[in-house]
Amino acid sequence: MAAFYPLPVPFTSMQTIELLVVPRWLVPVEPADQVYEDHALAVDGGRIRDVLPLPFAKQLYAPREVLELPHHALLPGLVNAHTHAAMTLLRGLADDLPLMDWLQNHIWPAEARHVGYAFCADGVRLAAAEMIRGGTTCFNDMYFFPDATAAVVAEIGLRAVLGLIVLDFPSAWAANWQDYIHRGLELHDRLKGTPGVRTIFAPHAPYSVGDAALERLRVLADELGLGIHMHVHETAAEVAEAVKASGKRPWQRLRELELLGENFLAVHMTELEADEIAEAARLGVSVAHCPESNLKLASGFCPVARLRAAGVNVALGSDGAASNNDLDLWGEMRTAALLAKGVSGSAAALPAAEALRMATLAGARALGLEDEIGSLSPGKSADFIAVDLSAPATQPVYHVLSQLVYAASREQVSHVYVAGRALMRERRLLTLDEAETLARAAQWRARIATTDPS
């Protein structure tokens, strides 16, 4: 580490802190490309107090607890920039089907029959178990009954940005776009001050939300200082149909509605022309790249290398487990890095450090949380995870970032903390009853399987 550190003043009394974490490697993400050895993370009051060389830490701090992680990399919790957490109950219900067959004959009928508050609460619980076990500490959600999601997240101590979903058609959650907005605003007000939970407007997609709703959302987003989270240009067919119907690409329509800006997170973005990429950069739009979902549904290839070269902030999402089929950001990081190389034709495209940044700090920035999470930086919330690299599949270790992105798996995450609170230690969940969560998932399975045609 090149950073200068002042010697501690002698005879100063040591400061008592809650926790000192002493990992084999400390990966702060910011500054980029850095891996510190012989460093410690000082945690107090739910926040990162310090990141400093171990000898200084021992002189400065009197921790109530020391967490020794001799084979582990310590890094910021992963940020899943796009998912539909409750859909985890539909994981693998129907696969290997053309998109419309999958949606119309399996997913939509199952949703119409089963989605309600209880489905969403139990689905989010299962998703949370998986996410925590895989090192995800913050997720950006878009689904019905965000109130259920909020309740589960708050109870478990995870961090989430809840999409206030808006659609032009009715669901069990709301009757019409005005009702969606109304229910969303109610929830937004109710959640004010709830730790770890934020809200974001989530108009589903250009093809499912009309101009009237979008114009209203633009005004409300400005008034309330909220972001907007939306599927945009997921497939070529979607763009072609819009052009055929209206003469406009959806991107152009959203721009004309003045929705595109720094608080806008566009999900998927597989179909982009050069001027749209330049515009995304100029306007400060963030992109949520979901590589495994895009591949699995044959949606197209998001031009990640070109977006990044233009200066666009690109975050990483798993999408829902019904189309992925997991919420594993390790898989998404690796697939994003590999796919960027394959698609661009350059083995140097999207190196490991940048894939990790997409899954952490870029996600935080896309959600307006970059001052709060996304890196191990003093002052930020103590959202961090440890990854045990001692397994044969991640040995030997020449370069920690390579190992994390190209060889590590979700099961190697050993510890997960959010705001200084342990959600998992040594792979044991501490704030969520795993057995009960699985039992409820099994009950839903029994109900859902009998009504699916496959």
Added chain:
Amino acid sequence: MAAFYPLPVPFTSMQTIELLVVPRWLVPVEPADQVYEDHALAVDGGRIRDVLPLPFAKQLYAPREVLELPHHALLPGLVNAHTHAAMTLLRGLADDLPLMDWLQNHIWPAEARHVGYAFCADGVRLAAAEMIRGGTTCFNDMYFFPDATAAVVAEIGLRAVLGLIVLDFPSAWAANWQDYIHRGLELHDRLKGTPGVRTIFAPHAPYSVGDAALERLRVLADELGLGIHMHVHETAAEVAEAVKASGKRPWQRLRELELLGENFLAVHMTELEADEIAEAARLGVSVAHCPESNLKLASGFCPVARLRAAGVNVALGSDGAASNNDLDLWGEMRTAALLAKGVSGSAAALPAAEALRMATLAGARALGLEDEIGSLSPGKSADFIAVDLSAPATQPVYHVLSQLVYAASREQVSHVYVAGRALMRERRLLTLDEAETLARAAQWRARIATTDPS
């Protein structure tokens, strides 16, 4: 299960067998697309004696041991159709670099300095630990010192096909192509009768092996009944250079040398014209698809859907850990299925059952072992693995094959058997000293890291 089963004759004495495995789900791979419930696998003398409904198994067999696997899928051991196992010691030594920089400045210098019998033995040991822990029971190897690989494999009880490597240039293993062949044949003779170990000729690639060596190998392969395992058309550049130098695509040259046939396994095959695909099908050539390596090195996209549509047998390989960076066939299955959909533009391409078949029976067939391994079929060797699907990330289970390919990870493999012998139980390795293996890997790391420029 629709198969007819005769009722056991009453009063017949029960047959004593070594082991009865009772999984939640039994995935035989052959017949395709089948998942049996309430079935058992009967094992005796290292072979699969029977696959049958549990009530019949209880009446017919008196097992010395019953292995109850109430949350598990039981399937044939995975077959890695292409790897360089010893290179696991170079895992992550240098990443995110253009191919030639990676090879010339990192991999080749490290190999020149360090490769010898001890490097290969220790590297294969580390690879074996990773492979067993990930459910791979058979691998097709291509590297120097196959004698070291053979010794480790025989000691551990894994199954391998050892490439008798041939190159036109010298290495620590041999001085010239005649010497490579000579040493290979010596090893082939020495290994006759060694259980679990076979040999295959492994001329490295068209650009690194001349006509004289290939002509000799063709004659020897016929005489000895051995297969041929070769990198072919890995990149567009390699094909273009051959055309520039000789006027011929490498495929054409290999065909004119009469190397292409049912005993030929072509690795990578990213650059293929329609007539070459048709020819591969007509001649019975097998292909080893290495999707993660091809992406990571930006080598191109193997046209898997077109090859399979033409009737070509396509197996799955991890390639070496230096370019992947693991030996995880779960990752390769998923990437193969996802990539085939993305590249072909059809979400229905390469369904889960076919990805699993590539990683099992197609691999067995590519290696001439389809009568011995690759499916849970009576009479075959008892090479099988169990996968525990009870984790949140693989719940609920609607379709077992989807879950295995799209959601399961290597760490969910709980038990691994080869020829009826347990190599791993409850994730504990039984025939390999993991701590010593990791300690040796750490020693190699220390030596290798000091000489690498990165």
